[in-house]
Amino acid sequence: MIAIKDNIAQVKLQISSACQHAHRKPDEVTLLAVSKTKPVEMLEQAYQAGQRNFGESYVQEAIDKITALQNKSDITWHFIGPIQTNKTKLIANHFSWVHSIDRIKVAKRLNEHRSNQDTPLNICLQVNISGEITKSGVLPQELPALLEAIETCENLCLRGLMAIPEKNASAASFIQMQQLFLTLKTRYPTMDTLSMGMSADMQHAINAGSTLVRIGSAIFGARN
Numbered sequence: 001m002i003a004i005k006d007n008i009a010q011v012k013l014q015i016s017s018a019c020q021h022a023h024r025k026p027d028e029v030t031l032l033a034v035s036k037t038k039p040v041e042m043l044e045q046a047y048q049a050g051q052r053n054f055g056e057s058y059v060q061e062a063i064d065k066i067t068a069l070q071n072k073s074d075i076t077w078h079f080i081g082p083i084q085t086n087k088t089k090l091i092a093n094h095f096s097w098v099h100s101i102d103r104i105k106v107a108k109r110l111n112e113h114r115s116n117q118d119t120p121l122n123i124c125l126q127v128n129i130s131g132e133i134t135k136s137g138v139l140p141q142e143l144p145a146l147l148e149a150i151e152t153c154e155n156l157c158l159r160g161l162m163a164i165p166e167k168n169a170s171a172a173s174f175i176q177m178q179q180l181f182l183t184l185k186t187r188y189p190t191m192d193t194l195s196m197g198m199s200a201d202m203q204h205a206i207n208a209g210s211t212l213v214r215i216g217s218a219i220f221g222a223r224n
């Protein structure tokens with residue numbers, strides 16, 4: 001019970017100190033608690049500790065938790081996992097944010113299924129910044145086509161970019177993401193989110209201007 005609360009406090013300290021080091025304000029960085037594979041009781045503990053943004057990667061597991069916690073209406077749910085086209089309706093109907101868009105088809109389907117909701121779905125485009133063959137995300141040179149398609153999607157709100165730099169990535173990958181983000185932001189004024197940084201690389205990410213860190217194991221413990 002105490003551990004999750006302590007872990008969140010510890011992560012917030014790390015965020016503050018990374019911000020201080022980068023000459024940034026701690027409130028520029030949102031903490032997203034990544035609760036995939038963890039039981040709903042753990043999310044409740046995080047909620048009791050004041051956590052309100054939760055990230056999930058598996059659709060059915062996430063919907064079970066969203067349903068179990070529906071009385072906590074101030075939770076914001078973020079989908080951060082790979083997206084199968086046959087799950088787009090469920091995602092569009094249950095989440096406020098989707099960070100992992102990397103295909104025009106997926107964007108269009110999310111847009112269609114969001115249409116009877118009142119608020120647009122907040123989206124980030126996932127960029128494969130390390131150019132890993134097996135990893136999801138668009139290559140930077142593929143971004144213009146995806147952005148162009150999204151401009152016609154009125155039920156989506158383009159909030160920014162997301163990246164999962166490879167393990168032990170150098171600071172250069174993070175800086176490259178920052179540059180992409182800053183360049184696109186001048187053209188797309190709704191962009192305010194650079195979703196980058198996990199338990200192991202939070203400092204690099206915050207140094208490179210991340211505005212949202214996605215933290216799982218440092219809060220909830222290692223996953224099986």
Ligand SMILES: *Cc1c(COP(=O)(O)O)cnc(C)c1O
Nearest residue numbers: 034057080198199214215216217
């Ligand atoms: C699991 C996951 C995280 C959290 O990773 P930790 O190393 O446990 O902090 C962040 N982002 C994405 C996309 C994930 O799938």
